[in-house]
Amino acid sequence: MTLAADVSQHVSDDDSSAATAAGGPVDDVVSGVHERLIAARAASRILAGSTGNQRVAALHAIAAGIEANVERIVEANALDLEAGRKNGLAPGLVDRLRLDESRLHGLAAAVRQISSLTDPLGQTVRGSTLPNGIKIDQVRVPFGVVGAIYEARPNVTIDIAALALKSGNAVILRGGTAAENSNRVLVALIREALTSTGLPAEAVDTIDDFGRPGAAELMRARGLVDVLIPRGSAALIQTVVRDSQVPVIETGAGVVHIFLDASAREDWAVDIVENAKVQRPSVCNAVETLLVHRDAAARVLPQVLERLRSSGVTVHGDARTAALAPDVVPATEADWQTEYMTLDIAVRIVDDLDEALEHIRRYSTGHTESIITDDVASAERFLAEIDSAVVMVNASTRFTDGGEFGFGAEVGISTQKLHARGPMGLPELTSTKWIVRGSGQVRA
């Protein structure tokens, strides 16, 4: 959130800054960021030509480097934690910022796991021989240089770098001021690991030292950066989407819905709604709004609310819900638009499937929606008509996850329709190129 505000502020200041004299601080940022991007581009060429084994070795060296430097990382992290507390960072954000021994061992394990995933590079996606004898093959290649803009989560530094390197990409990181000290040490360790295994250190770099103007310049560097992935708050993502001239993969805000159809099984409804709300409320695939068919309201909703109540969930209900359960907080228009990420849920009783579809079309962020039903026709209509990255029948929305889908690790969950939609794995960090092999053919 800090970064988003920072970045917008910078961008709105932009015209005046651009007007400062040549050689001024703005020029220094531009040339400084470009220098690293150009070095990353050169490194990306070496990575693209490296073998899978070389990249696996680099990832193992990164994991070992984390484990061998736990103390150094924890010390740097302590500076960020202290600054965070001083600046009044919310306790939840302070927790996200924290790296301790056990989390660092978890991160190292995650890097080793990423190293063992199937290498997407060089895979042939399609291929054919044309009638004139020319052979064409579409093969997977790295993007080249990936940019990542995120905030206050130093584990993302390791995750994104490992995923980028495994898929042959160089990566430029902007992790935000709040985690600056932690990220500086982590990037240094990654670069040492790259060098120790014969790969170019320039393949991973941070531009945190250029502050907000650096982030703004990264967003303008079309041609130098192939794709930009923002991860963090909705405000951060919206800023990047709005201001970036580099292609962006928009990840995640999730105003996620579950619809209890007239025929919803009571046990499934109770278990799935509880799981989707309570198991980990702070993540994007947690449910935020429960829609209930009026014919299921009296039969199923009281038991669902009872279970939610016993798990400490606050229910924000419409008038019809309030009539069934007097302890609900009255829901307002804002509730239907809110990604709570807390133990809160909005509940609305609707007349039929059409009204549920209409509500979802209006308020969904296109992340995940699930219907609980025993009726085939309702299920199929829901699956066909809801235009979200993931649509479900009789399952918890918490399953929208790269790990659960079997991708091994996740770059993020895309809520846009271009390139990647839903949980992104390694193949989503690649592009393709066409290889054409002829023997003198010309076009008639």
Next chain:
Amino acid sequence: MTLAADVSQHVSDDDSSAATAAGGPVDDVVSGVHERLIAARAASRILAGSTGNQRVAALHAIAAGIEANVERIVEANALDLEAGRKNGLAPGLVDRLRLDESRLHGLAAAVRQISSLTDPLGQTVRGSTLPNGIKIDQVRVPFGVVGAIYEARPNVTIDIAALALKSGNAVILRGGTAAENSNRVLVALIREALTSTGLPAEAVDTIDDFGRPGAAELMRARGLVDVLIPRGSAALIQTVVRDSQVPVIETGAGVVHIFLDASAREDWAVDIVENAKVQRPSVCNAVETLLVHRDAAARVLPQVLERLRSSGVTVHGDARTAALAPDVVPATEADWQTEYMTLDIAVRIVDDLDEALEHIRRYSTGHTESIITDDVASAERFLAEIDSAVVMVNASTRFTDGGEFGFGAEVGISTQKLHARGPMGLPELTSTKWIVRGSGQVRA
């Protein structure tokens, strides 16, 4: 080019226009464009739920509508041609603007051909059953609403509309002032055809009547438009890429290179270079720069230049080329950056493959590059190290084409790395969504 300039002018005026009083002309444009986009979105839902047969019937009705209204279209087109001549439109552009009986029959045939292509919708891209019994399938779905910004080529109106409808998308067209009269009639015919086959007319609309502010608003309409495809001059494409908040698929400027390696076969070199330059110089896959290994210069280049000369090509050569062929025009830095699209070619003699790779990295637009060689190691290095949408060995660059690749029809040639790269067919006009089918599963 006109539109690009128009659009930038509008966008730079933007802050002042936004400051005009509510209810003013800017608000009218915003609400007018939004109204059509919202109607297109509603229509896109009906299209997404339509059968392949319904969409084929609509395309047949469009083809029949074109053939039955040749006179009406030619009359409207005559107004555009006259205005074009008055406004001093270049003869090449006037030719692109022209629709006559034979071209219209060709367009109708193209629509019927598109209707017969494999329907991409509903195809399962990947699928698996998770260990907990949940089934997940990634299936192809339409984008929803596609925006197209192009200029002075009324045939694109029909092409893009047919491709969008075949792939289940609604489309909003901005065809530019120069072809306004032609496009108005064509869009009306398409809408009549949609209505006559029971599909919503709102699935295809133009915003030409909102002029440049309409185009600017289309670029801002993230959330209402799923993807924007600019087709036309490099200036137009760059304007859209820079200003659009909607995801863009960047299509085609091609500063295309051929490298004659030391071992290049003379007959292939002569035939391929001539074909790549001369067969249709005005298109993006025509070669613009020829690089020649110094060891092939004396052996092969004179014959290549002789063939080019006899086809009326002007050669812009570096000093070493000039030493071999005294009639060349001296090449300047600008020549290496130019997409001539005319019977001109830039020629440079290089010391080795490395220098050729370096030149291409510096000047290529990432469209198509071809090496003529008998040496396996050179071929493989070229294919691996050149980072372009299409890389070739011993073939004419003119083969970079959806038709030649067997896609049946082409949306354009993408030179970006996100979503689509190289010739785009119908699947590139689709997104995917994940369908998850459970039986009460919750996450542990």
